[in-house]
Amino acid sequence: MVQLDHKQLWETVADRLRDEILDGHLPAGARLVEADLASRFGVSRGPIRDALADLSRSGLVVDLPRRGTSVASLREQDLAEVYEVRRALEEGAVRMAIARGTAEDFAEMDRLLAATENAYHAGSLPVAWEADMAFHRVYCRMAGNGRLLELVDRLASQTLLLMRTALAEHASLAWTPPVEVPRRIADAIRARDGEGAVRAVANHYQYTEDRLAGRAKTD
Amino acid sequence: MVQLDHKQLWETVADRLRDEILDGHLPAGARLVEADLASRFGVSRGPIRDALADLSRSGLVVDLPRRGTSVASLREQDLAEVYEVRRALEEGAVRMAIARGTAEDFAEMDRLLAATENAYHAGSLPVAWEADMAFHRVYCRMAGNGRLLELVDRLASQTLLLMRTALAEHASLAWTPPVEVPRRIADAIRARDGEGAVRAVANHYQYTEDRLAGRAKTD
DNA sequence: ACATGTGCGATTGTCAACAGTTAGCATTCG
DNA sequence: CGAATGCTAACTGTTGACAATCGCACATGT
Numbered sequence: 404m405v406q407l408d409h410k411q412l413w414e415t416v417a418d419r420l421r422d423e424i425l426d427g428h429l430p431a432g433a434r435l436v437e438a439d440l441a442s443r444f445g446v447s448r449g450p451i452r453d454a455l456a457d458l459s460r461s462g463l464v465v466d467l468p469r470r471g472t473s474v475a476s477l478r479e480q481d482l483a484e485v486y487e488v489r490r491a492l493e494e495g496a497v498r499m500a501i502a503r504g505t506a507e508d509f510a511e512m513d514r515l516l517a518a519t520e521n522a523y524h525a526g527s528l529p530v531a532w533e534a535d536m537a538f539h540r541v542y543c544r545m546a547g548n549g550r551l552l553e554l555v556d557r558l559a560s561q562t563l564l565l566m567r568t569a570l571a572e573h574a575s576l577a578w579t580p581p582v583e584v585p586r587r588i589a590d591a592i593r594a595r596d597g598e599g600a601v602r603a604v605a606n607h608y609q610y611t612e613d614r615l616a617g618r619a620k621t622d
Numbered sequence: 623m624v625q626l627d628h629k630q631l632w633e634t635v636a637d638r639l640r641d642e643i644l645d646g647h648l649p650a651g652a653r654l655v656e657a658d659l660a661s662r663f664g665v666s667r668g669p670i671r672d673a674l675a676d677l678s679r680s681g682l683v684v685d686l687p688r689r690g691t692s693v694a695s696l697r698e699q700d701l702a703e704v705y706e707v708r709r710a711l712e713e714g715a716v717r718m719a720i721a722r723g724t725a726e727d728f729a730e731m732d733r734l735l736a737a738t739e740n741a742y743h744a745g746s747l748p749v750a751w752e753a754d755m756a757f758h759r760v761y762c763r764m765a766g767n768g769r770l771l772e773l774v775d776r777l778a779s780q781t782l783l784l785m786r787t788a789l790a791e792h793a794s795l796a797w798t799p800p801v802e803v804p805r806r807i808a809d810a811i812r813a814r815d816g817e818g819a820v821r822a823v824a825n826h827y828q829y830t831e832d833r834l835a836g837r838a839k840t841d
Numbered sequence: 842a843c844a845t846g847t848g849c850g851a852t853t854g855t856c857a858a859c860a861g862t863t864a865g866c867a868t869t870c871g
Numbered sequence: 872c873g874a875a876t877g878c879t880a881a882c883t884g885t886t887g888a889c890a891a892t893c894g895c896a897c898a899t900g901t
Contacts, residue, residue: 409687411687411884412884412885413884436851436852436853437852437853438851438852438853446885446886447885447886447887448853448886448887449884449885449886450884450885450886452853453675453884456672456675460679462769468628468630468853468854469852469853469854469891469892469893470852470853470892470893470894471851471852471853484767484768484769484770485769487714487718487765487767487770488711488714488767488769488770488773490714491710491711491713491714491715491770492707492710492711492714494710494713494714495706495707495709495710495711495713496710499706546706548703548706548707549703550681550703550704550707550777551703551706551707551710554707554773558769630854631854631855632854655881655882655883656882656883657881657882657883660856665855665856666855666856666857667855667856667857667883668854668855668856669854669855669856671883671884672854687883687884688861688862688863688882688883688884689862689863689864689882689883690863690881690882690883
């Protein structure tokens with residue numbers, strides 16, 4: 404049986420809004436008025452509400468009762484929170500993933516590592532970040548835990564938004580970790596080295612933290 | 623400023639439904655028909671939809687498109703998933719918590735450990751489980767990461783539901799870990815021993831896993 | 842000048858009704 | 872007798888309208 408994935412109206416709306424938020428078309432803090440969106444997309448407010456509820460779940464918008472919803476403007480504090488949770492989840496993920504990786508998974512990781520570096524050197528940071536997110540996603544998928552994967556996805560969205568909005572203020576965010584850092588994760592998983600993989604993930608986040616802390620000092 | 627929490631209609635509905643699900647009044651698999659609930663609570667379908675969406679987020683109900691929502695009937699697989707994610711999050715949480723624990727936090731942990739054991743010996747398992755969840759929640763709150771705490775809360779709901787429904791089938795689930803196991807977590811946090819706390823959490827979940835695996839074999 | 846009260850516009854919360862889809866059952870045809 | 876087809880009732884997805892609430896600006900009084 405072919406699973407044709409018919410999207411509900413609110414899913415289509417949510418996808419569209421998510422894109423507009425992540426590509427910066429809807430800047431942080433922008434108000435999302437249900438009636439406006441309804442007329443813009445030619446639907447009623449019901450699906451709009453559902454879509455906004457989903458984006459709120461993902462942390463891309465904030466929803467103040469009786470006062471409407473607006474695009475989340477995430478701060479330093481949020482960045483730290485997201486990274487802490489992602490680190491915890493990914494450390495768990497690699498431990499589970501080591502038993503289940505297939506050759507295709509490893510090939511995809513290699514491909515994404517290369518894509519990240521290429522995009523970085525080509526100067527296309529958003530593309531590099533997305534490839535990096537996809538890289539992390541691969542081994543989280545390998546963990547074979549649907550709940551974990553969904554959480555990672557939602558946090559990845561928030562991370563992308565954070566990077567985008569933060570980059571607008573701090574040019575020093577225009578970087579990705581040197582490819583060796585994430586590669587160590589891939590290598591450890593490939594070698595079925597659980598503790599090594601956990602260390603590699605910790606190292607990756609430590610590196611990122613240090614780099615961000617450095618920014619805080621030098622800016 | 624005092625945060626008085628005025629509840630939206632859907633929140634009230636969600637709380638009520640959550641209770642009814644967790645105390646077994648609404649058994650696993652029970653269909654939740656929007657119109658029925660609307661007339662039962664004397665509201666329209668709108669707030670009911672919002673409430674169901676929230677419960678779906680928490681994993682307490684499943685939502686099949688165009689076919690309505692019903693109380694989640696979680697399986698062995700789900701139990702494993704939830705525990706894996708909880709373990710990952712809590713290992714991260716204790717690492718963050720060691721720096722931030724206050725005397726009140728430690729007192730509350732002690733109190734909850736005692737409450738768990740008392741309720742267990744008094745034969746009131748649901749109470750014991752809830753106290754245990756609250757215990758875990760304390761050090762997750764100490765981590766000072768709102769996102770992490772919210773995830774832990776949602777997973778705790780699922781765990782309670784799992785325990786309840788599983789208990790109905792397997793009497794051998796009628797237990798809690800010996801109080802020493804969670805106490806080691808509290809002790810390590812109190813001693814500001816980060817790696818020890820991580821080990822204690824891992825140990826706790828390992829113990830639970832073994833016990834559950836034992837059930838699978840002996841039942 | 843400052844605090845307090847009041848009216849207005851904007852926006853969400855809630856409701857009731859319509860339309861499309863689904864599962865189950867009866868019916869028909871081979 | 873079995874499989875495919877066509878109905879039917881139940882339910883969700885969606886809509887448009889109404890009511891309640893909030894923020895803001897202006898007026899009023901001290």
